Amino acid sequence: xxxxIDVFKQKNMATGYLYFYVHFITEVVCFVCLKRIVGNLVILxxxxxxxxxxxxxxxxxxxxxxxKYPKFNPGVIGTxxxxxAVINFMTNxxxxxxxxxxxxxLGNGLMHVDAAVATLRSSEGKLSQPAIFVAGGSFGVxxxxxxxxxxxxxxxxxxxxxxxxxxCLLGQSYVENINTLKKFNYANDKVNPMVxxxxxxxxxxVRGYAGYGIPTTWNQTLLQTVMxxxxxxxxxxxxxIFIDAFGMKKTALxxxxxxxxxxxxxxxxxxxxxxxxxxxxxTMAVTLGLLVSVLKDNPGLAFGYTTIGLFLGTIPxxxxxxxxxxxxxxxxxxxxxxxxxxxxxxxxxEDKND
Amino acid sequence: xxxxxINSPNAVYDKYVCIGSFVILFIIIALTLVFTxxxxxxxx
Numbered sequence: 001x002x003x004x005i006d007v008f009k010q011k012n013m014a015t016g017y018l019y020f021y022v023h024f025i026t027e028v029v030c031f032v033c034l035k036r037i038v039g040n041l042v043i044l045x046x047x048x049x050x051x052x053x054x055x056x057x058x059x060x061x062x063x064x065x066x067x068k069y070p071k072f073n074p075g076v077i078g079t080x081x082x083x084x085a086v087i088n089f090m091t092n093x094x095x096x097x098x099x100x101x102x103x104x105x106l107g108n109g110l111m112h113v114d115a116a117v118a119t120l121r122s123s124e125g126k127l128s129q130p131a132i133f134v135a136g137g138s139f140g141v142x143x144x145x146x147x148x149x150x151x152x153x154x155x156x157x158x159x160x161x162x163x164x165x166x167x168c169l170l171g172q173s174y175v176e177n178i179n180t181l182k183k184f185n186y187a188n189d190k191v192n193p194m195v196x197x198x199x200x201x202x203x204x205x206v207r208g209y210a211g212y213g214i215p216t217t218w219n220q221t222l223l224q225t226v227m228x229x230x231x232x233x234x235x236x237x238x239x240x241i242f243i244d245a246f247g248m249k250k251t252a253l254x255x256x257x258x259x260x261x262x263x264x265x266x267x268x269x270x271x272x273x274x275x276x277x278x279x280x281x282x283t284m285a286v287t288l289g290l291l292v293s294v295l296k297d298n299p300g301l302a303f304g305y306t307t308i309g310l311f312l313g314t315i316p317x318x319x320x321x322x323x324x325x326x327x328x329x330x331x332x333x334x335x336x337x338x339x340x341x342x343x344x345x346x347x348x349x350e351d352k353n354d
Numbered sequence: 355x356x357x358x359x360i361n362s363p364n365a366v367y368d369k370y371v372c373i374g375s376f377v378i379l380f381i382i383i384a385l386t387l388v389f390t391x392x393x394x395x396x397x398x
Contacts, residue, residue: 053376054375057383058382097367193394194390197390296397301389
């Protein structure tokens with residue numbers, strides 16, 4: 001317990017909290033807009049696909065640019081791009097059907113890169129800060145979905161987006177010398193770096209897919225959906241905190257293997273499923289830590305691999321629907337075991353004094 | 355849904371948006387891999 005509490009006394013924890021807010025607001029703005037898209041079935045099908053595509057995939061490129069040109073400020077640029085998208089949602093000045101969605105997604109991607117690079121650069125090899133920033137997204141998604149169904153006027157989103165700028169600028173002030181990134185040392189040196197990157201991305205793809213395959217028949221009401229997203233967010237934050245407190249290997253075991261029975265047997269029992277979802281969400285910090293350990297001078301590029309993996313993992317859900325709970329459970333279990341074997345190979349053996 | 359987009363003459367615009375986006379997607383992923391290899395070579 002002491003180890004767990006000590007994590008919160010780490011240096012620069014504030015960046016995690018600052019970017020938790022930025023991530024939260026980013027997702028609120030995006031999901032209110034997405035929730036209000038109306039039209040025929042094709043528009044309702046293609047808009048989320050395009051949004052995921054342009055929000056997740058270009059982050060690696062944005063990250064690479066940020067790594068190469070540290071003065072590039074994706075946070076402020078991303079805020080104004082998102083505001084432009086909101087204005088276009090309100091006015092339809094740019095007439096192309098999917099343009100607002102693409103602009104919104106690009107703004108979202110830029111915000112993520114700003115937050116990821118700032119938290120990773122300032123965390124001195126720890127993962128709590130980036131994990132806390134990532135957690136904000138789950139709360140933002142569900143809040144955005146709820147607000148999207150209300151009568152809240154769209155101009156409120158512009159005000160909300162503008163409030164992110166001081167948080168981004170303050171977060172940037174914590175960013176320290178690039179050399180602190182050398183402290184990320186979670187990956188097994190014996191594995192070829194490119195192979196390690198691809199294997200870690202494979203784990204993200206598998207987990208991204210499994211995330212949508214988790215059987216949750218119990219989830220019927222708005223309150224239950226709020227609980228699901230909240231536990232997802234708590235799990236993401238706990239992933240980083242657990243790694244800092246108890247080590248990468250133990251966290252990987254907990255999040256990948258221990259989560260299986262909770263996910264499979266929690267189909268109709270909410271609390272069991274929520275524990276499973278929380279444990280399952282902890283994998284995010286594990287994969288991010290591994291990628292930054294290989295791409296030490298390029299935290300933006302490393303973060304981009306996790307988002308590319310997430311997008312590739314979610315592609316199947318746009319094209320295939322598996323309705324059988326048994327088949328879903330089997331897929332989730334098998335994929336999780338494969339992930340654990342891969343992680344066991346690519347995570348560095350921890351020293352006793354780690 | 356994907357069958358509708360591929361087969362329906364009414365969904366030509368959506369079809370091109372969908373295919374075009376996937377092309378852009380693969381170009382970005384290819385560029386990411388190229389830059390990663392470059393970064394790893396520089397590191398050596």
